[in-house]
Amino acid sequence: MIKSELIARLAEENPHLTQKDIERVVSVILDRMIQALEDGGRVELRGFGAFSVRSRGARSGRNPRTGEAVSVRAKHVPFFKSGKELRVRLNADD
Secondary structure, rough: OHHHHHHHHHHHHHHOOOHHHHHHHHHHHHHHHHHHHHHOOOOOOOOOOOEEEEEEEEEEEEOOOOEEEEEEOEEEEEEEEHHHOOOOOOHHOO
């Protein structure tokens, strides 16, 4: 599901709200999540999972086309750990 599909689904389920209002709410939520991660925090959605930021050190890599060694600088990457409820629902036997 992409952001526009999420907005459309929420608009269907909440006919009393305009699509523009729903779009604004979704954008604010995502922006706040991003801001919390930028600030070094953690975002936890109970039953779904937790987002955090992990650091990766500098390393030596290879250019896949040429095979030549290249240096890859240190960086921060997002990390997601699924919640127990999500794992249980994904692995439920129907």
